[in-house]
Amino acid sequence: MSQNVDTIVTCSAPVNIAVLKYWGKRDEKLILPVNSSLSASLDQKDLRTVTSVSISQKYKDDRFWLNEKEEDIESSKRLQNCLNEIRRRVPDNSPLKNLKVHVASVNNFPTGAGLASSASGYACFVFTLAKAYGLSENYVGEFSSMSRLGSGSACRSMYGGFVRWEVGTKDDGSDSVASQVAPETHWPEMDILVLVVNDKKKDVSSTSGMQTSVQTSDLLKYRAQHVVPERLKQFEKAILERDFQTFAQLTMKDSNQFHAVCLDTYPPIFYMNDTSRNIVQVLTRYNEASGKLKAAYTFDAGPNAVIYTLKEHTNEILDLVHHYFPFENQEHKGSLPENIKKAVGSNIFKSEIRRIIHSAPGPGPQVLGSNEALIDSNGEPIKRS
Amino acid sequence: MSQNVDTIVTCSAPVNIAVLKYWGKRDEKLILPVNSSLSASLDQKDLRTVTSVSISQKYKDDRFWLNEKEEDIESSKRLQNCLNEIRRRVPDNSPLKNLKVHVASVNNFPTGAGLASSASGYACFVFTLAKAYGLSENYVGEFSSMSRLGSGSACRSMYGGFVRWEVGTKDDGSDSVASQVAPETHWPEMDILVLVVNDKKKDVSSTSGMQTSVQTSDLLKYRAQHVVPERLKQFEKAILERDFQTFAQLTMKDSNQFHAVCLDTYPPIFYMNDTSRNIVQVLTRYNEASGKLKAAYTFDAGPNAVIYTLKEHTNEILDLVHHYFPFENQEHKGSLPENIKKAVGSNIFKSEIRRIIHSAPGPGPQVLGSNEALIDSNGEPIKRS
Numbered sequence: 001m002s003q004n005v006d007t008i009v010t011c012s013a014p015v016n017i018a019v020l021k022y023w024g025k026r027d028e029k030l031i032l033p034v035n036s037s038l039s040a041s042l043d044q045k046d047l048r049t050v051t052s053v054s055i056s057q058k059y060k061d062d063r064f065w066l067n068e069k070e071e072d073i074e075s076s077k078r079l080q081n082c083l084n085e086i087r088r089r090v091p092d093n094s095p096l097k098n099l100k101v102h103v104a105s106v107n108n109f110p111t112g113a114g115l116a117s118s119a120s121g122y123a124c125f126v127f128t129l130a131k132a133y134g135l136s137e138n139y140v141g142e143f144s145s146m147s148r149l150g151s152g153s154a155c156r157s158m159y160g161g162f163v164r165w166e167v168g169t170k171d172d173g174s175d176s177v178a179s180q181v182a183p184e185t186h187w188p189e190m191d192i193l194v195l196v197v198n199d200k201k202k203d204v205s206s207t208s209g210m211q212t213s214v215q216t217s218d219l220l221k222y223r224a225q226h227v228v229p230e231r232l233k234q235f236e237k238a239i240l241e242r243d244f245q246t247f248a249q250l251t252m253k254d255s256n257q258f259h260a261v262c263l264d265t266y267p268p269i270f271y272m273n274d275t276s277r278n279i280v281q282v283l284t285r286y287n288e289a290s291g292k293l294k295a296a297y298t299f300d301a302g303p304n305a306v307i308y309t310l311k312e313h314t315n316e317i318l319d320l321v322h323h324y325f326p327f328e329n330q331e332h333k334g335s336l337p338e339n340i341k342k343a344v345g346s347n348i349f350k351s352e353i354r355r356i357i358h359s360a361p362g363p364g365p366q367v368l369g370s371n372e373a374l375i376d377s378n379g380e381p382i383k384r385s
Numbered sequence: 386m387s388q389n390v391d392t393i394v395t396c397s398a399p400v401n402i403a404v405l406k407y408w409g410k411r412d413e414k415l416i417l418p419v420n421s422s423l424s425a426s427l428d429q430k431d432l433r434t435v436t437s438v439s440i441s442q443k444y445k446d447d448r449f450w451l452n453e454k455e456e457d458i459e460s461s462k463r464l465q466n467c468l469n470e471i472r473r474r475v476p477d478n479s480p481l482k483n484l485k486v487h488v489a490s491v492n493n494f495p496t497g498a499g500l501a502s503s504a505s506g507y508a509c510f511v512f513t514l515a516k517a518y519g520l521s522e523n524y525v526g527e528f529s530s531m532s533r534l535g536s537g538s539a540c541r542s543m544y545g546g547f548v549r550w551e552v553g554t555k556d557d558g559s560d561s562v563a564s565q566v567a568p569e570t571h572w573p574e575m576d577i578l579v580l581v582v583n584d585k586k587k588d589v590s591s592t593s594g595m596q597t598s599v600q601t602s603d604l605l606k607y608r609a610q611h612v613v614p615e616r617l618k619q620f621e622k623a624i625l626e627r628d629f630q631t632f633a634q635l636t637m638k639d640s641n642q643f644h645a646v647c648l649d650t651y652p653p654i655f656y657m658n659d660t661s662r663n664i665v666q667v668l669t670r671y672n673e674a675s676g677k678l679k680a681a682y683t684f685d686a687g688p689n690a691v692i693y694t695l696k697e698h699t700n701e702i703l704d705l706v707h708h709y710f711p712f713e714n715q716e717h718k719g720s721l722p723e724n725i726k727k728a729v730g731s732n733i734f735k736s737e738i739r740r741i742i743h744s745a746p747g748p749g750p751q752v753l754g755s756n757e758a759l760i761d762s763n764g765e766p767i768k769r770s
Contacts, residue, residue: 216638219645222607249651253601256653260604264645266638267669274659284652 009132010052010373013124013365014041015115016156016163017192017306019251019298020235021258024214024224030173031152034214035224036232037165038181039156040308042192043362049120051105052374053132059100065374065381066105066121073103081149082122086129089138096133103129104374104381110357115194116206116300122150123157127365141177148176160184160363162239164232184361187242191314194357195305195321197275206301209262209269216266223261244310248287248296251308255298273303275325275352282324282344283307286317289343295320311360318356320344325353332356394517395437395758398509398750399426400500401541401548402577402691404636404683405620406643409599409609415558416537419599420609421617422550423566424541425693427577428747434505436490437759438517444485450759450766451490451506458488466534467507471514474523481518488514489759489766495742500579501591501685507535508542512750526562533561545569545748547624549617552609569746572627576699579742580706582660582688591686594647594654601651608646629695633672633681636693640683658688660710660737667709667729668692671702674728680705696745703741705729710738717741 022037062083064073073079083101090097105124107117126147130136137143144155144165156163161183168176184190213220231250238246262269272280276299283295294313298306309317319334323341326348376382407422447468449458458464468486475482490509492502511532515521522528529540529550541548546568553561569575598605616635623631647654657665661684668680679698683691694702704719708726711733761767 218612219604219607219642219649222604222611226607227603253649253651256651257604257649260645260649263648264604264642266634266641268641268665270662270665273662277655277658280653280655 007132008052008054008370008373008375008377009128010050010368010370011124011128011131011365012044012048012050012368013120013127013157014044014160014362015047015109015117015120016041016153017298018153018156018300019247019296019308020228020232020254021300022153022165023258023261024210024220025152027171027173028211030176031148032173032176033152033165033167034220035228036167037153037156038162038232038235039153039165040162040190040192040361041157041160041184041364042359043184044366045362046357046359047109047115047120049105049107049117049124050368050372050374051103051124051128053128054102054375054379055096055099055132056102056379057099059102059379062100062102063379064103064105067107068104068381068383068385078122078150079125082126082146083129085146085149086126086133086135089135090133094133101129101132102375102379106374106384110196110355115304118151119153119157122147122154123365125150126154127158131367141179144178145173145176148173148178158364161186161361164236180364181236182239184363187239187361189242189310189312190361191309191311192359192361193307193309193314193317193321194359195279195307195325195353196355196357197273197303197305198352198354199273199275199303201273203271203302204269209265209301212267212269213261213265217261217264219264220261223257227257245293248293248308251296251298259299271301271303272299275349276303276305278347278349278352279305279325282320285344286320286340289340314358316340318358321353321356323348325349327351327353327355392517393437393439393755393758393760393762394513395435395753395755396509396513396516396750397429397433397435397753398505398512398542399429399545399747400432400494400502400505401426401538402683403538403541403685404632404681404693405613405616405639406685407538407550408643408646409595409605410537412556412558413596415561416533417558417561418537418550418552419605420613421552422538422541423547423617423620424538424550425547425575425577425746426542426545426569426749427744429751430747431742431744432494432500432505434490434492434502434509435753435757435759436488436509436513438513439487439760439764440481440484440517441487441764442484444487444764447485447487448764449488449490452492453489453766453768453770463507463535464510467511467531468514470531470534471511471518471520474520475518479518486514486517487760487764491759491769495581495740500689503536504538504542507539508532508750510535511539512543516752526564529563530558530561533558533563543749546571546746549621565749566621567624569748572624572746574627574695574697575746576694576696577744577746578692578694578699578702578706579744580664580690580692580710580738581740581742582658582690583737583739584658584660584688586658588656588687589654594650594686597652597654598646598650602646602649604649605646608642612642630678633678633693636681636683644684656686656688657684660734661688661690663732663734663737664690664710667705670729671705671725674725699743701725703743706738706741708733710734712736712738712740
């Protein structure tokens with residue numbers, strides 16, 4: 001399929017939340033990980049990146065607008081890496097071959113949600129460029145490997161549902177690609193809650209954090225080589241069998257181990273704070289009181305909690321969270337059963353959480369209609385805010 | 386040496402603070418560890434246990450007073466284990482052989498210092514009983530192995546200065562004993578500051594915590610088998626060479642790794658809180674700004690920090706701590722150099738620390754004079770508070 005000059009292509013891509021964590025690169029330049037990882041892509045209703053790409057002979061330079069503000073695309077190594085990978089795949093006889101691009105990208109995340117946008121951002125950047133240039137994959141995961149050059153975890157946003165990023169063994173990284181373990185429709189009972197924590201601290205960036213971990217943590221290497229390979233198999237089996245008990249326990253253990261490796265780093269990296277600890281303790285007691293695992297927490301490179309649960313438990317967990325972590329303007333009204341209140345305890349953590357985003361596993365990148373375009377026919381960004 | 390009936394013997398024993406942490410038992414009954422550990426015993430001026438033992442044919446029962454309150458010695462398995470080990474070493478022809486004991490023990494720790502008393506307590510219990518029964522060691526570390534049956538880390542309080550607790554390989558634990566790496570006089574420049582943190586949370590007891598860690602943490606086993614043996618050698622070399630840079634880095638890394646293992650436990654154990662994190666970050670920046678390591682933090686099974694430093698830096702570190710963690714009634718007045726303030730930052734953590742105990746490495750258990758006895762000639766406890 002060839003594209004006309006002046007075509008504007010607009011796509012969206014999801015955020016993903018890892019349950020088996022990626023932490024540490026074995027190759028900084030190619031962004032190759034020290035271990036495989038696994039995530040779910042989130043429903044794009046709440047959280048997504050939308051990107052428009054326009055290719056035209058009218059354009060003198062490549063240009064890029066992020067959230068309606070122009071960025072210097074030339075000086076961004078990561079954007080350049082992705083763009084170069086796309087361009088070297090465009091056939092020499094394509095009329096688009098030597099043309100410049102205008103790209104506009106918007107993250108529709110709630111302000112200050114503390115959620116990383118690099119994964120959905122680079123996935124959407126690569127996916128939209130590939131569509132605009134009319135490229136198709138030469139092998140499964142090829143697009144994912146291109147977005148990996150922007151941000152490691154971006155490769156997992158190239159698919160919907162449950163997605164594995166294979167560690168790979170080749171030096172050129174060609175086998176370190178993402179693939180789908182199961183689509184979101186495989187486990188429709190799954191729900192995902194993001195608890196946004198009130199926190200003023202600036203976290204250590206994950207790029208520099210994982211670099212220090214690789215250099216200094218004795219435990220990271222052991223985790224990568226001896227814990228993760230077995231855990232990945234257990235995760236995939238649990239997903240395919242829709243075995244929430246196993247999935248939940250693995251999720252919590254892997255989040256804990258990731259933060260353990262951060263703490264074993266020198267100097268140590270702390271992403272979880274006292275609120276994160278309180279969330280862990282409330283959910284641990286809640287699960288114990290329930291006689292089974294109803295909620296599985298996971299924490300990324302910051303204090304926010306993400307809870308994986310089943311839809312049948314979502315309301316009770318919302319009751320639980322609103323009861324123990326009340327905040328202003330909370331919309332949810334509910335009452336927590338007395339037996340749970342008794343088991344979890346009487347400590348209330350007021351205003352420690354700022355908001356809750358209710359999501360679920362969702363599909364991968366989508367091609368959108370022209371009504372959602374972020375670039376007009378003159379190649380200028382369209383303001384939608 | 387034989388003892389008269391009705392002799393009252395009074396001894397003291399120090400608190401110890403591990404720099405290479407003990408976490409996990411391979412034998413719950415014999416209290417055998419999964420890895421060797423290393424500590425310094427603290428000067429007894431501030432922190433010590435004092436115990437009096439009286440043995441008399443007048444006594445009908447074994448009795449025990451802890452901090453002037455009688456405890457049921459019969460129902461305490463740990464006290465019984467220590468007492469039995471002592472008694473089976475008393476020669477059959479000793480006039481004391483079948484007599485009952487009265488024991489009184491007092492910890493002179495500042496109220497609510499949040500410092501564990503079990504190490505100095507069991508060391509003092511065994512040491513004083515041994516002296517009262519006129520026992521001497523059949524092999525080096527024999528007394529330490531008896532106090533180990535009360536509380537693992539108690540064995541390290543049986544010596545002064547820098548003390549190693551050897552993991553041992555024998556099933557009966559006879560080679561899992563403490564011994565002195567160097568006396569406190571070997572490194573007279575060393576100073577120790579205990580920062581007592583304001584915290585209301587009840588911590589997970591270390592006994593149950595380490596049990597769960599052994600059962601669930603993948604990283605604990607790796608630490609015990611592959612990290613600690615090499616680290617112990619490095620620690621001993623650093624102590625013998627008075628190499629504070631190496632000692633300090635190992636101390637901080639080992640504290641971090643111990644807490645990493647706690648976090649890798651399922652459900653996870655959190656001993657450090659946000660104040661502990663803040664202390665780590667202030668000291669990390671302070672060391673960076675100093676161009677060398679002046680302060681080494683270590684945290685045990687709670688949020689309190691212990692800082693190992695050299696006497697030449699103590700005043701500056703007291704300035705630093707009082708500047709960043711001001712609290713009511715602080716006695717220290719000083720001013721922190723501007724370049725350090727600039728490097729460490731402008732965040733002040735008010736009232737997060739409650740007090741500072743200034744100590745240093747000190748000697749092992751001591752035999753005290755009768756003026757310090759805690760039991761009178763009638764076998765009754767003497768109130769000294």
